[in-house]
Amino acid sequence: MDGQILLPNSAAYDKLVVMRNTRVTKFPIAIALVASTSDIQKCILFARKYRLHITVQSSGHDYNGRSTEHGSFQIHLGNMTAVHINLASKRNIDGEVTCQSGTTLMNVYTEVDKYYRVFVGGNSGSVCVGGYTLGGGTSPLSRKLGLAVDNLLEVEMVTYNGTTVVANAQLTKTIDDGVIERTKNTDLFWALRGGGGGTYGIVTKYTFRLHRTVPTITSFACMYPIYRYNGELIGNKVMRKYVNLLSNMPAEWGGYLLLGGTHRKDNSIGYILIAQNYFGDTSNPGFSYMDSIKTFHPEWQIMCKYENYSSFLNYIKTSGGGSHHQEYPVNTLMRNDSFTDDWINFVISSVINANATEGTTVTATGTLLGGKSYTLHILPGVVQSVCPEYTSVHPSFRSSLMSFTMTVKWGDSDGQAMSNIHYAEDLGEKLNTFGNGMFPNNAGADVANWSREFWGRNYDRLLKVKYKWDPENIFTCRQCVGYDI
Ligand SMILES: Cc1cc2nc3c(=O)[nH]c(=O)nc-3n(C[C@H](O)[C@H](O)[C@H](O)COP(=O)(O)OP(=O)(O)OC[C@H]3O[C@@H](n4cnc5c(N)ncnc54)[C@H](O)[C@@H]3O)c2cc1C
Ligand SMILES: *[C@@H]1O[C@H](CO)[C@@H](O)[C@H](O)[C@H]1NC(C)=O
Ligand SMILES: *[C@@H]1O[C@H](CO)[C@@H](O)[C@H](O)[C@H]1NC(C)=O
Ligand SMILES: *[C@@H]1O[C@H](CO)[C@@H](O)[C@H](O)[C@H]1NC(C)=O
Ligand SMILES: *[C@@H]1O[C@H](CO)[C@@H](O)[C@H](O)[C@H]1NC(C)=O
Ligand SMILES: *[C@@H]1O[C@H](CO)[C@@H](O)[C@H](O)[C@H]1NC(C)=O
Ligand SMILES: *[C@@H]1O[C@H](CO)[C@@H](O)[C@H](O)[C@H]1NC(C)=O
Numbered sequence: 001m002d003g004q005i006l007l008p009n010s011a012a013y014d015k016l017v018v019m020r021n022t023r024v025t026k027f028p029i030a031i032a033l034v035a036s037t038s039d040i041q042k043c044i045l046f047a048r049k050y051r052l053h054i055t056v057q058s059s060g061h062d063y064n065g066r067s068t069e070h071g072s073f074q075i076h077l078g079n080m081t082a083v084h085i086n087l088a089s090k091r092n093i094d095g096e097v098t099c100q101s102g103t104t105l106m107n108v109y110t111e112v113d114k115y116y117r118v119f120v121g122g123n124s125g126s127v128c129v130g131g132y133t134l135g136g137g138t139s140p141l142s143r144k145l146g147l148a149v150d151n152l153l154e155v156e157m158v159t160y161n162g163t164t165v166v167a168n169a170q171l172t173k174t175i176d177d178g179v180i181e182r183t184k185n186t187d188l189f190w191a192l193r194g195g196g197g198g199t200y201g202i203v204t205k206y207t208f209r210l211h212r213t214v215p216t217i218t219s220f221a222c223m224y225p226i227y228r229y230n231g232e233l234i235g236n237k238v239m240r241k242y243v244n245l246l247s248n249m250p251a252e253w254g255g256y257l258l259l260g261g262t263h264r265k266d267n268s269i270g271y272i273l274i275a276q277n278y279f280g281d282t283s284n285p286g287f288s289y290m291d292s293i294k295t296f297h298p299e300w301q302i303m304c305k306y307e308n309y310s311s312f313l314n315y316i317k318t319s320g321g322g323s324h325h326q327e328y329p330v331n332t333l334m335r336n337d338s339f340t341d342d343w344i345n346f347v348i349s350s351v352i353n354a355n356a357t358e359g360t361t362v363t364a365t366g367t368l369l370g371g372k373s374y375t376l377h378i379l380p381g382v383v384q385s386v387c388p389e390y391t392s393v394h395p396s397f398r399s400s401l402m403s404f405t406m407t408v409k410w411g412d413s414d415g416q417a418m419s420n421i422h423y424a425e426d427l428g429e430k431l432n433t434f435g436n437g438m439f440p441n442n443a444g445a446d447v448a449n450w451s452r453e454f455w456g457r458n459y460d461r462l463l464k465v466k467y468k469w470d471p472e473n474i475f476t477c478r479q480c481v482g483y484d485i
Helices: 011-017 037-049 105-113 129-134 186-192 235-243 312-316 341-356 395-399 417-431 450-469
Strands: 004-006 030-033 054-057 073-076 083-086 096-100 152-158 164-168 174-176 179-181 202-209 217-227 253-263 269-278 303-309 326-334 361-368 402-410
Touching: 004 011, 011 030, 037 054, 037 073, 037 152, 037 202, 083 105, 096 105, 105 129, 105 312, 129 202, 152 186, 164 186, 186 450, 217 235, 217 253, 217 312, 217 341, 235 269, 235 341, 253 341, 269 341, 303 312, 326 417, 341 361, 341 402, 341 417, 395 450, 402 417
Parallel strands: 030 073, 054 073
Antiparallel strands: 004 030, 083 096, 096 202, 152 164, 152 202, 174 179, 217 269, 217 303, 253 269, 253 361, 326 402, 361 402
């Protein structure tokens, strides 16, 4: 191998084995820290010959541990981090970027920024391109530029028998000097755009559309308590005001709604944080859309401000990376009729009451989807302008306004693990009554009807593609396509 095999008696193994969610840390029999496509081919053939259970890892950020397993032979892509930018792309006027799977999103942001470009990546820079993209990929830019998979142009993958294949989009045809380059393996390409990691093969390269950046990125951050210092409950009113803005929010605005149960010295409790960013022309009328929050009961606000950044990179650097702890997220996709008063009551009481259990918190993150633009769009468009059949993410993504995740977190001791997991699962079951479908990258570990919840009517087609590309079912992970074969 060009890379190396790490066994459980080495410091390098100890470092790589720890999952970001320590609740799901497991111990493979060996970690193959691969350095080339040929390493990956060798590892797959080796594992196949000796019938080892393969796990595939890029960063180890998967909340449910789909990238590790006790006793597995782990193929680790964390050392494959190349990024190549091509501004002379024939497929996309603003250029394209090709990344290896173990590249962090921050690394890609940093490289493309040198050319005044952005790509559609997530909020946390330590996540890797690999699993993030295969699961769909939501971004602070999604309301303007679509999901990560809407921006994917091509992938390269090593299959169960060591063959390297290229797959790209049906619509992509390159005509150069009279030669037509035909599209390849469009069924696989469709499946890899949302069908989840760890099941079709090992993806070695991802090529994304680049977009020109804008001169100024403006953030809007506004925080209210849930209970004021005097005990007045205002959280429900703030939530109602905010969610009513979602249906008509200009596509240039994207970002997050965050809630938690923090207690403060002044006796106020809990927070609702609106953390958005504007990516577009600041002379558009939509630039002032969030003013209606800024002027909504300023006397209630803990803080509320606009801030300008000279690049998307400088903006994204301000978002937290996240630390190691035990956690269990649950998720649902919220449509415009999901934001009921019952939902608001449920979310607020969940984040507030969590503090009853020592050391346990419940936080919530809504990632904004949807997007209505003042200008016309060609593909990739805002999330809702992409046809549900175009990628394999749950069709509900195309009619949702928010991917809403609630996370139960606790300290590093295992004492409360079981009760916290049950608590999280109960929250998930209740949450699911409000939304429609789930985002697999943020969902719980043990979802009833997971195949329908994660992929809806796309699941049967995903399973057919799985049978075709991995006929021996050597790539498996928990609640991934083909898990129940
Ligand atoms: C702090 C934090 C922030 C996040 N923010 C966002 C966000 O903004 N938007 C969003 O959409 N998601 C977000 N996520 C969820 C994230 O997308 C998922 O955890 C994703 O699975 C991480 O992919 P990874 O490759 O980094 O992790 P890993 O744990 O290494 O892999 C995840 C899955 O992908 C598979 N996989 C990885 N690489 C390959 C490959 N090359 N070929 C085949 N299969 C592969 C693995 O087998 C596993 O099933 C966040 C997660 C965390 C912990
Ligand atoms: C690969 O991984 C090893 C062990 O973690 C590290 O020492 C080495 O620098 C890495 N190489 C590259 C090119 O990232
Ligand atoms: C790998 O599998 C594919 C499809 O099943 C087949 O076409 C190809 O010939 C195989 N290659 C090798 C090297 O076995
Ligand atoms: C929980 O409540 C206690 C006492 O009211 C407070 O000191 C603490 O900060 C709270 N913890 C969290 C995470 O909100
Ligand atoms: C940010 O930049 C825009 C466009 O130049 C400007 O209208 C706005 O006032 C600036 N906001 C801040 C907080 O500097
Ligand atoms: C909700 O969405 C549906 C379907 O997209 C639409 O017909 C309806 O008008 C929307 N309702 C609101 C309140 O925006
Ligand atoms: C799973 O789906 C089936 C069929 O759609 C339904 O009858 C059943 O109630 C669902 N189970 C759960 C736990 O949601």
